[in-house]
Structures are given as C-alpha cells and as structure tokens.
Amino acid sequence: MAAATNDQTGFQMSLKYISLITLTLQNATLILFMRYVRTRPGEMFMSTTAVIMAESLKCLTSLAIILFQEGGLKQLVTRLYEDIIQQPMDCLKISIPSIVYTLQNNLLYVAISNLDAATFQVTYQLKILATALFSVVMLNKKLSPFQWVALVLLFIGISIVQFKPESQPKSTKATQVQQNAMLGLVAVIVSCLMSGFAGVYFEKILKGTKQSVWLRNVQLSIFGTIVGSITMVIKEGSAVQEKGFFFGYDWAVWLAIFLQSFGGLLVAVVVKYADNILKGFATSAAIIISCIASVYFFEFQLTILFTVGAALVILSVYMYSMFAPAPPIQVDTGSKLNGASK
Numbered sequence: 001m002a003a004a005t006n007d008q009t010g011f012q013m014s015l016k017y018i019s020l021i022t023l024t025l026q027n028a029t030l031i032l033f034m035r036y037v038r039t040r041p042g043e044m045f046m047s048t049t050a051v052i053m054a055e056s057l058k059c060l061t062s063l064a065i066i067l068f069q070e071g072g073l074k075q076l077v078t079r080l081y082e083d084i085i086q087q088p089m090d091c092l093k094i095s096i097p098s099i100v101y102t103l104q105n106n107l108l109y110v111a112i113s114n115l116d117a118a119t120f121q122v123t124y125q126l127k128i129l130a131t132a133l134f135s136v137v138m139l140n141k142k143l144s145p146f147q148w149v150a151l152v153l154l155f156i157g158i159s160i161v162q163f164k165p166e167s168q169p170k171s172t173k174a175t176q177v178q179q180n181a182m183l184g185l186v187a188v189i190v191s192c193l194m195s196g197f198a199g200v201y202f203e204k205i206l207k208g209t210k211q212s213v214w215l216r217n218v219q220l221s222i223f224g225t226i227v228g229s230i231t232m233v234i235k236e237g238s239a240v241q242e243k244g245f246f247f248g249y250d251w252a253v254w255l256a257i258f259l260q261s262f263g264g265l266l267v268a269v270v271v272k273y274a275d276n277i278l279k280g281f282a283t284s285a286a287i288i289i290s291c292i293a294s295v296y297f298f299e300f301q302l303t304i305l306f307t308v309g310a311a312l313v314i315l316s317v318y319m320y321s322m323f324a325p326a327p328p329i330q331v332d333t334g335s336k337l338n339g340a341s342k
Contacts, residue, residue, distance in 0.1 A: 019266075020282050026266055027286035028121075030259040032293050035117040037252050038109060039298075045248030046240055047109035048232035050257050051102060055228055057261040059221030062214045069214070083211050084219060091219055093205055097198040098223035104194035105260070106231055107187045114184025116300050121290040122161045122310050123188050125283070128320060129154055130196025138200050146323035150316040157312030163305050217265065284314040 037045070067076045084091055112120050129151050135141035143151075162185065206216060232240060240247075287310060294300035 023266060024282040024285045024289070026259055026263050027283060028289040028293070030256070030263060031112065031117050031121050031124075031286075031290055032297070033252060033256040033259060034109070034112045035120070035294075035298065037256050038113040040252075043248040045246075045253050046232070046236045046243075047113075048106060048228065048236050049240065049245050050109070050253065050260075051105045052225055052228040052232060053257050054105065054261040055102065055221045055224035057257065058265065059218055059225065061262065061265060062217040062221065065214045066212070066218070069212075079215070080218070083215055090209070090211075091223075094216065094219040095223045097202045097205070098220045099227050100194045100198040100201075101220065102224040102227040102231065104191045104198065106228075106235075107191040107194070111184045111187035111191060114179045114181060115188065116294055116298060118291040118294040118300050118306070118310075119161060120184070120188060121287050122306075122313050123158050123185065124192065125154060125287075125313050125317060126158055126189060126192040127195040127199075128317065130192045131199055132196075132320075134196045134200040135203075139204060142325055144323045144325050147320050147325075150319035150323070153312050153319070154316035157309045157316060160305055160309030160312065163309075283317050287314055287317075 038047075063076070066079065067073065070076050070079055111124075115123065132141075132143060132147070132151055136143065202216070202220075206213060291300070291302070291310060295302060
C-alpha cells in the first residue's frame with residue numbers, strides 16, 4: 001500500500017514538473033515564433049486567417065477530448081445537442097468572452113509586429129494586473145497585501161521597460177518591416193485589458209454552470225471562428241480573395257498557430273497538476289528565455305533600464321503567485337451539529 005502511494009505521489013510530481021516545463025516553453029516559443037513570422041522578409045500571411053485557424057484547431061481538440069470522455073460518437077452528439085442546441089441563452093453568454101478573446105488575438109499580432117519579443121513578453125504581463133482588478137470587481141476576490149505590492153511593482157517594472165535610449169535603433173537587419181512602437185504598446189495594453197475581462201467573465205460562467213471546461217472551449221471556439229471570419233472579411237477580405245486563405249503559410253506559421261491554439265488548453269492541464277507558484281515561475285522563466293533569445297536571434301539590445309524593469313516584473317509575478325490567499329476552509333455544519341447532538 002505504501003509503495004503504491006509513493007508511486008502515485010511520484011507520478012503526480014512528475015506531471016507537475018512536466019506541466020511546468022511545457023508551459024514555460026510554450027509561453028516563450030509562442031512569442032518568439034509570432035515575432036519571427038511577422039518580421040521576416042518574404043510573403044506575409046494574413047494574421048486574421050491565423051486567428052481563425054487557431055480557433056478551429058482548439059475546437060477540434062476539445063471535441064476530441066469530449067469524444068474520449070463520453071466514450072462514443074453518439075454520446076458526443078447527444079452531449080452537444082443537450083448543452084449547446086437546447087440551451088441557446090447559455091451559448092449567448094459564452095459569446096461575450098468569445099468575441100473579446102478573438103479580438104484580443106488579432107490585437108496580439110498587431111502588438112508583436114510592432115514590439116520586439118522581449119518588450120512584448122514583459123509588457124504583456126499587464127494581463128496579471130488587469131485580471132486581478134477585474135477579479136476584485138466582478139468576483140469579489142480578495143488579494144493579500146503582498147499581492148497588491150506585487151501589482152504595484154509589476155506596473156513600475158513595465159513602465160521602466162518602455163523607456164529606451166533615443167540612440168537605440170528602431171530596426172535591425174533582423175527586422176524587415178516598418179514598426180510603430182506606440183501602436184504596439186497601445187495594442188498590447190488593450191489586449192491585456194481584454195484578456196483580463198474575458199478570463200474573469202469566463203471563470204464566472206464556469207463556476208455557475210455544470211458544463212465541463214472542454215465543452216465551454218468548444219462554444220468559445222465556434223463563436224471565435226465566426227467572429228474571426230467577420231474580422232477577416234472586414235480587415236483583409238480583398239487580400240484573402242485575391243491571394244487565397246493560406247497565402248504566406250509555411251511550417252513556421254503553422255507552428256505559431258499550433259502554439260497559440262494549444263496554449264489555452266495547456267493552461268487547463270497545468271491548473272490541474274500544478275499550483276500558482278509554479279505557474280508564476282513558468283511565466284518568469286519564459287520572460288528570461290524570451291530576452292536571451294531576442295538578443296541572439298533578433299539583435300535585441302539589452303539596456304540597464306530594461307534589465308531593471310524586467311527584473312521587477314519577474315519578481316512581481318513570483319510574489320503575486322507566492323502570496324495568494326489560501327482558499328477558505330469549507331466547514332461541514334451538518335456534521336458538526338450531528339456530532340454535538342451525540
């Protein structure tokens with residue numbers, strides 16, 4: 001019995017650290033590949049089509065997981081009919097975060113096209129601040145004093161990162177497209193606000209219903225594909241009609257889409273097997289990896305201000321995860337009363 005318990009504990013620990021390593025690599029490589037495919041020379045793909053493909057892959061993956069859980073195609077169809085077709089108002093609630101998420105994903109391509117990978121990775125941690133504030137307002141979530149301090153440090157660190165010497169070149173031979181740093185900054189800030197709102201709204205929906213997170217991902221992806229298609233027609237419809245939906249696609253574009261699509265699903269796995277401290281460590285490690293890789297692959301120039309700002313952000317991310325309040329202890333009132341009556 002003891003041996004079996006030890007084996008199970010060892011297996012869970014292995015899954016925890018495998019999840020940690022996978023999330024770290026996903027966070028770092030996604031930004032690096034998105035930056036690469038948006039700044040390299042040659043034929044440029046339409047970013048709106050990439051968003052559609054990411055949503056489609058997410059939907060297919062979630063359907064495959066539900067199929068495995070239900071045990072057959074007939075059970076899958078029944079589940080989808082009962083929880084989606086027969087509950088139109090419930091699906092309407094899901095459409096709100098789905099629309100926000102899809103628009104946010106389009107903004108990410110605007111941001112990464114105008115900010116270097118290291119600056120984007122650090123600035124994008126503003127989503128922690130946005131999520132925290134929306135959680136306090138919408139979910140009445142309580143933050144510890146250390147978490148509030150961490151959020152202040154996060155804001156200060158990200159602000160410091162934005163200061164760059166005037167003499168620093170805005171583009172190098174590694175970057176072949178015209179960049180607008182202010183446009184990129186505005187895009188990433190709005191994207192963080194959208195991410196925070198959609199994430200908290202989605203959490204609120206999950207807590208109030210019986211549907212699984214995978215079914216919710218199917219609903220999100222269906223609406224996301226529809227909204228993404230409308231966005232494509234409005235923004236790049238003529239270009240897609242002229243050049244084709246998959247114009248400019250190659251292995252690097254597909255890998256970026258794959259990483260973006262499965263990133264959200266990966267978080268769901270990490271939440272199950274890891275904890276907030278490890279998630280914070282993964283985010284911090286991803287920032288360091290992105291900075292180092294940007295120096296070698298994108299000729300990014302590290303400055304003292306950037307280093308100080310990035311260090312503050314890494315510290316704040318770790319602090320925010322480390323000092324999360326413990327969940328309230330659920331007391332079984334009925335058992336206590338029964339015990340007292342004896």
